[in-house]
Amino acid sequence: NAGVTQTPKFQVLKTGQSMTLQCAQDMNHEYMSWYRQDPGMGLRLIHYSVGAGITDQGEVPNGYNVSRSTTEDFPLRLLSAAPSQTSVYFCASSFLTSGTRNTEAFFGQGTRLTVV
């Protein structure tokens, strides 16, 4: 059971370059999200999706785009990388419940991105 798979693990970009961080899950989770983790700032939500074809902005969406064409995949795109986007990025997924129970979030291993 692979869980949540992120690629690449490490990436160095030059300012202005674009790239896509990949995220895939094999647990049939409806909910997927992207976080960035910076020292002292915890996990900040970038974008999230509650199902295929549905995405929404989180706390820090500027400079990032997402799409959700399938249940399994939720790529994060940096259109024009900036040094301020140097961070560790985590993808997470979970079931989306409508009852009284929530379920845990499963995180990928992270992508360490450096923009120079």
Next chain:
Amino acid sequence: GENVEQHPSTLSVQEGDSAVIKCTYSDSASNYFPWYKQELGKGPQLIIDIRSNVGEKKDQRIAVTLNKTAKHFSLHITETQPEDSAVYFCAASKAGGSYIPTFGRGTSLIVHP
């Protein structure tokens, strides 16, 4: 929206001591409170969770308590070991609609041998 405060940001203990990490939340409708452990170079992983209809939950050396009236919950680790050294995150969310957990800023726990 929900706001989760977590303290302390850093906690240093001797092996064998207990460690307590505290979180407060603002939305009284929140009813699910997970705790995640993040080891160096890895993604956060659930270690224990508690729901609003329970006041305390234990799993071996780890326990979580919840005070709904005061809107705070705590993680207790007893007999700490060096492998407990990690960053711990608390989170809060509520059932229904979009499941969007709000995370605390994390506590770096250091257990000295």
